[in-house]
Amino acid sequence: MKKEELIVKNSTEIALETYEMVLENSFISMTAKPGQFLHLLIHGHTLRRPISIASVDRDKNTVTILFKINGSGTKHLADYQIGSVINALGPAGNGFTLEPESSTILLIGGGIGVPPLYNLGKKLVDNQKKIISILGFQTKDYVFYEQEFKQLGETHIVTNDGSYGSQGFVTDVIGSIADFDTYYSCGPLPMLRAVSKELVHKNGYISLEERMGCGVGACFACVIPTDHNGGYRKICKDGPVFHHQEVNL
Amino acid sequence: MKKEELIVKNSTEIALETYEMVLENSFISMTAKPGQFLHLLIHGHTLRRPISIASVDRDKNTVTILFKINGSGTKHLADYQIGSVINALGPAGNGFTLEPESSTILLIGGGIGVPPLYNLGKKLVDNQKKIISILGFQTKDYVFYEQEFKQLGETHIVTNDGSYGSQGFVTDVIGSIADFDTYYSCGPLPMLRAVSKELVHKNGYISLEERMGCGVGACFACVIPTDHNGGYRKICKDGPVFHHQEVNL
Amino acid sequence: MNSLQVELPGLNLKNPVMPASGCFGFGREYSEFYDLNKLGAIIMKAATGEARFGNHTPRVAETASGMLNAIGLQNPGVESIIEHEVSFLRDYQTPVIANIAGSSLEEYEHVAHSFNETDHVAALELNISCPNVKEGGIQFGTDPVMAARVTDRVKQASNLPVYVKLSPNVSDITAMAKAVESAGADGLSMINTLTGMQIHLPSRKPLLANKTGGLSGPAIKPVAIRMIYEVRQHVSIPIIGMGGITTAEDVLEFLLAGANAVAIGTANFQNPFVCPEIIDALPETLKRYGFSSVQEVVGKGILT
């Protein structure tokens, strides 16, 4: 991880309140692994904002992030113009553990938890894995990257209100997936809880979110318990990806 | 006075750390009088910054301000690009009292106190007055608007270190000015004190600076005593221009 | 009933938003920007027994997301305020709250009593938190016993409801609140400014002529929210909340913490229209967060 300056090469609203931003920086693009994030300094804000790396283009020295307007920081980020420079710590965190033995992989993403799975999916396809994706969104207006995931493999879209794809939650689709070796999931905590409960006997990894201070492991803001005896991991440094049995959700 | 949005039409560094900025707004340009100021909202700052109106172009709906980088606010202001929008309260304050009987007028400006005198000088020339100007600056690098003032009349430049014009203070030149009816002065407090002492028997007006809160007369931040019995004026509302006998410097 | 309406002792407010004392003068200047009838109420600048000139300048300084002020209670004295300022405000259908200050119990009593004579002042805001307000060396604003004493005396001198304005510069804000409630306060105003200082590097001296000043603005909002949240659980009189409000969302945060109405100070300097703009934004903001009235929000953020 380093402190780097990234140049905004492109910024597009790809779904309701959801932006895709392409950032140029050779160190980040050369070193980023799926599941890692950038800790972005947004002008006028005390704390940095963690945003996952959604894809990498090593030829162009760029990484892509996808973010949803959530509060003042992401709102300001959406205002950044092409050519602006953004300071980031990264690539931060551990990223997804790849398991060479698994051949069919299930990706389960919810809302703004979808982006890191795209970067992972691309990598897994490069490694000759079969990918099945289940992506959940609030409503049709929030759906993004459907085509991108379809290019990786079988993709199921779920919306809470049924305005697009099937109606319900990602867990409603999981049962219908014939067979897979490993799952990777990222999304809101209630979804991750449901997923890891549903797939308790499966091998899987989940990517977690928590409010962060330092983003580097120094401040203990982002801990998650691993047991009831005070055991813990830091999401920013030991995560954001954990084996589903490693942490207590 | 209104709250208005002004568009930056131009911004140039015209002397060391000194910027000339042209701002477009029809209400401000139509109503501004010499000596009035704009109370500018600069992004990221709690308090507005008072800056004098240095000239007005009613044909182009613009006003010009001149400012020196003093601290963080003026530094940010210098970063504003052409096309940016600046929010201002204005035109604020009373402006200079014009005296129809006076025929020869002495303008005495020090450093960043020079700008409001330019607007005044142009107006006085329009009113057929004879103008003599004495402008003091720290060093040669800080000199600005010499040509502009020369077009209004006889102009003396003084620098503290003698690197341009004559060496010394504006008061060193005042004695050599043959005759005038009224003086108008703006500049640092020590200069205004010296000027009003030197010209105690003359008719004159001085423009004052003070740190401001509201800029509209409501907060009592910017008062100046008028006597020793608690009498006072508010610089933002009753000033910034006062008759030299009206206030206790 | 209007969704913004709030009923407090002596105050029937059409909305919960009022300019804070000292940040709005006596309303004249802002009446040139908008109709003062829009406001829930107006809190006037502090009144003392006699005219005061206040501190030397500079009196204000900017800080990160805030400002320091040391005006020093400059005001024309209570008689002049009643004659020239309250009479001006009489033309508006907006309740007026008189902020009163003094250097002794007697001065407080005198000022409080003076407002009995006038109509159109609906309540008093008792400013015990100004740093230069002390008697026998003890500040009224930081000692519960002294605070109770001045509250009691002012209550006796006045026929108006009394809102006691608390200082945040204390170890135990709840003790202060309880003390003035027991002494008869009809309501609380909180918070006044935190005492702060800035040193000017070029001159190597404190920037404010008074050395210290009161810190206000968004910087102090978390302290205000915490104190209101804490006090709300221990007193039953209403609270006018203030400290760093700049948006309708901030107003909601104060109401959730337990404020019944709010005052806006420093933000007026940045945006003279901030009060009417917040008032206009409130109905939509209430709705967005699932509320149908101001009344309904009060204290809803308190976890028990």
Place this chain on the structure above:
Amino acid sequence: MNSLQVELPGLNLKNPVMPASGCFGFGREYSEFYDLNKLGAIIMKAATGEARFGNHTPRVAETASGMLNAIGLQNPGVESIIEHEVSFLRDYQTPVIANIAGSSLEEYEHVAHSFNETDHVAALELNISCPNVKEGGIQFGTDPVMAARVTDRVKQASNLPVYVKLSPNVSDITAMAKAVESAGADGLSMINTLTGMQIHLPSRKPLLANKTGGLSGPAIKPVAIRMIYEVRQHVSIPIIGMGGITTAEDVLEFLLAGANAVAIGTANFQNPFVCPEIIDALPETLKRYGFSSVQEVVGKGILT
């Protein structure tokens, strides 16, 4: 002598800049960004007798020019800190200050005593200002008598110089400072965080799981400067100043107010290189304002 050098009880600092407790862990993470030998000293995260998990999450929130934290003293316990963390820091030529906390006098004594056994800890910072640190319901951090008592006990248990870290959440900071000075404190650290709160509108609840948290960052700088300025005039022991420092100019402001050295907390999160960058900027900054050494600046801003 180097113009940045500072001599304090037990601490021979090559420069006056150190990361503040809790904002730098035990140095490991930042050692990946730069050489820790650059720092004047390192103040470790609080140590308690046993390992503590701390509060539930969320533990941090952003505020205007500041942040709230309620970590809750999470740490692996004093034994583990000595074994794993101090041993790591032993590889650097930078003095280490151990921040110690506890819930009882006995715990403080135990933690203080434990650090006697190790070399490479040069001083203790006695954290009496954590909100959950109290005994018999009274907070050590807001009661001068309790503060003196814990200072005295820790002094007796330890063979290291003790810097007592003061809470700003008090009516009279000078009384606190004098009390711990009389009890034998070798120095002061000030200020710790102001207690604050944020309410999350969508959930209508305090955002932090702990409800309240400590406010830090530029927002509180004016309060820190005021308190140091005030205390400097009444105690003679050195002060490590902190609260909102982000630039070398800020360091100068703290020194002018009377701090002998400074600590930097929140700013590390924005810029992991803030400490070395400030250290590099200091000589030029001193010169720009007419000073030739750090030593020369201390207390120069005080008007008497």
